[in-house]
Amino acid sequence: MTELRLGFAGVGKMGGLMAARLIKAGHPLTVFDANDLAAEPLVKAGAKRANTLRDLAGHAEIIFASLPTPDVVREVALGTGGIAESGTTKLFVDLSTTGPRVARMVAEGLAAKGITAVDCPVSGGLAGARNGTLALMVSCPAAAYDQLQEVLEVFGKPIFVSEIPGAAQTMKLANNLLAACAIAISSEAFVFGVKGGLDPATMCEVFNASSGRNTATLDKFPRSVLPGTFDFGFSTALAFKDVKLCLDEAEALGVPTPVGNAVRQILGLTQAMFGPESDFTSMVRPFEQWAGVEVRSPPKSERA
Structure with a gap:
């Protein structure tokens, strides 16, 4: 996993703490946030900064996202300049809470572009994100979970829920x-x-x-x-x-x-x-x- 190029979209309160754990674990990481100030501590810690979402998608094979609302997740994944337009990204791991209907929509839209969506909402708050003790609920194809499990353990305890899109939501x-x-x-x-x-x-x-x-x-x-x-x-x-x-x-x-x-x-x-x-x-x-x-x-x- 350490050789894979990772990206992180949305490095606010929760996302920033989770991204920091990836850096600390030795994973090469590129980050993007609409708020430039949010990315600065991570850049100082060794991450690369992407100036746009398109730039992030062009650099990362696996992109994690921690975003505030279902609408933002949908736009990041499927909108203009979003993950769906990437020729590089293979896995999109959504750590946000969106609800199953949006998760299914994202999974279907990305699948049409050859990208696998991994539904992975988390529980445990800021302390869990900081300390790596989050509970991660995961639904995705079993092969994708096997590929991701080791890196997900950087955040806490992943629990595979189902292969059904949206089940983790x-x-x-x-x-x-x-x-x-x-x-x-x-x-x-x-x-x-x-x-x-x-x-x-x-x-x-x-x-x-x-x-x-x-x-x-x-x-x-x-x-x-x-x-x-x-x-x-x-x-x-x-x-x-x-x-x-x-x-x-x-x-x-x-x-x-x-x-x-x-x-x-x-x-x-x-x-x-x-x-x-x-x-x-x-x-x-x-x-x-x-x-x-x-x-x-x-x-x-x-x-x-």
Whole structure:
């Protein structure tokens, strides 16, 4: 794999950290981002900079992409000057969250040009991207996965989901729906307990030793809510986008999502109240305001 020419489109918060891991692992890398400043740290670390997407596609046999929206992914893959026009690129590895319908569209469009699309959304946030502990959900032809597995392990743990285009996106949306639901219901539970006089750190300890434990009580609340930092590393806007994508896909499949719809409403309120760039752990804050309490507990070393 180290002899293959790799490219990376979209080196913002997540993409930049993942691209840096490729460089550190010794992979020759060319990067492109619409924001020139985003590429500068990677160029200093040894990457080559492509001035255009067409330039990137002309230099790389395998292109990774970490992009903000399905529309941007579609344009990068299939638009004018995009990956589909490359005579060099053989694999397009999309690390974004787009939903299965866009993933299928990209796979079909690229296949017509002799390029294999690899659907590879990730989970684990900025910390996972930085530390190489992401979960990577992969759907693509088995031969492509075999070719990529070693380099994907630079990012974390790849899990092969299916050869069906878009299957990994379905898996990612289901995962992110659960993650958002966990924060929403945990917010209700914590605010209820604090309003009733309980210490949130004690609540966390009990939850995590009991049947109520979930990803929010195990990680997100103790890391970002109890200290009041709200810095888990995933924006409210992105969480809202992912939940909406999931519910749209579920509706198309005829699957009812009453709980998911409630979570989407909470994310929409959080976004309106605290801004799209607020951390998605801010979902607890509307509940706090309505109840007139805060779910905070200083570290044990700072307690009286």
